[in-house]
Amino acid sequence: MKSNKENLYATIYELVRLIPEGRVTTYGSIAKALGLGSGARVVGFAMNASHTENVPAHRVVNRNGQLTGKHHFPTPTAMETLLKAEGVNVENDQIVDFEKHFWDPASLEGEI
Template identity: 60%
Template sequence: MPKEKPNYFDLVYQVVREIPTGRATSYGAIAHYLGLKSGARMVGYAMNAAHALPDVPAHRVVNRLGMLTGRHHFSTPTAMQEALESEGVKIENDQIKDFDKVFWDPETELSI
């Protein structure tokens, strides 16, 4: 019987659901944690598809510099920033301020 391939989007969503309120992580950190061969791009594809899923806090996933690169996939151009700011995250020029303090690393925080 052939081995069933994992659904990478579901694995990404499992990780994203664990990001605490007021914290954020990067596409690359999730990819690294999951050992995804196609890396951050695959996580980005998953996040683009996640906006219809109310239990996946896609607004908490940004690029490696803390830039809100996925903002154009939200219902309005400012929705991602507004969601982060409502959780206490400071944004300046489409970038998380003090990203190193807000950054949540699944490698050290999870054991999925």
């Protein structure tokens, strides 16, 4: 039987898998879409634990478009490399044209 934490992480992972290639979203946007209120930190913990779950965690950034989770990847540049491979430009650990690449999970309202 899964714990509440495992169930919550599984739900977060399902939503993160819906982020389209070449787009990014934020920890807070995921939390809000799932009704977690101020659960951005919980989403961050889930992303840190997601690397064995086939989750595109590289598409989740902070509210300013910064790659704050990069230190949880196998190398310090892995997150940036994955984003650039999807056409997302990154400079100094910051998404260039963040608004252009932002995907709002609230657009799925009623589907999640």
